[in-house]
Amino acid sequence: MKLYHLSSGPLRVNTYFLVDETTREAVCIDGGENYRLIKKTERDNGFTVKHLLLTHAHFDHAGNAAALQKDGAIVYASAQEAAKLKNGGTLAENFGRAFTPLTVDAILKDGDVLDLVGVKIEVMLTAGHTDGSLTFKTGDMLFTGDTLFLESVGRTDFPTGDRDALIRSVQKLFALSGDYKVYPGHEEFTTLSHERKYNFFSDVDI
Numbered sequence: 001m002k003l004y005h006l007s008s009g010p011l012r013v014n015t016y017f018l019v020d021e022t023t024r025e026a027v028c029i030d031g032g033e034n035y036r037l038i039k040k041t042e043r044d045n046g047f048t049v050k051h052l053l054l055t056h057a058h059f060d061h062a063g064n065a066a067a068l069q070k071d072g073a074i075v076y077a078s079a080q081e082a083a084k085l086k087n088g089g090t091l092a093e094n095f096g097r098a099f100t101p102l103t104v105d106a107i108l109k110d111g112d113v114l115d116l117v118g119v120k121i122e123v124m125l126t127a128g129h130t131d132g133s134l135t136f137k138t139g140d141m142l143f144t145g146d147t148l149f150l151e152s153v154g155r156t157d158f159p160t161g162d163r164d165a166l167i168r169s170v171q172k173l174f175a176l177s178g179d180y181k182v183y184p185g186h187e188e189f190t191t192l193s194h195e196r197k198y199n200f201f202s203d204v205d206i
């Protein structure tokens, strides 16, 4: 498996691709908003997105999900986020962005283990930024969406945000044994050991 990354849009959202180097099939984590950029990335690197995993429903992460689904990608999200993707709650309206609603193909819950393009991916519910935010864990990598950032954490002032839940989720990540590379939904990559040391939330009491 090879990891590809791109950062796109005014909010510089991070999109990740886990690519099977034999079949050239890919899992995409948070496609972002720009559909044409995903298509160009597929063409330039010779892979095809077969599965789209969404950490949460916010438009900057899920804005092109309907278009990618139309192209054949299977879309996955938690039940809470699936409701937002279908009925509203993506923040698109707040930011004056267009958003095509969609019905996700597969609902994910905490503890699910997916086996996609030869990669085992564990689903962790890390609520707080939104009530259904997910972190995806595979090998020594964590894809944390807007839950955990480099020396920071996600905002909790949007609808369904919950600061106490976010603290619990971040501490749940810190409690994993060993070290992990952390690939967040925005900004720079980090590691769990770095965050255990320097993240403000590592010693906040609930």
Ligand SMILES: [Zn+2]
Pocket: 056, 058, 129, 146
């Ligand atoms: Zn968000």
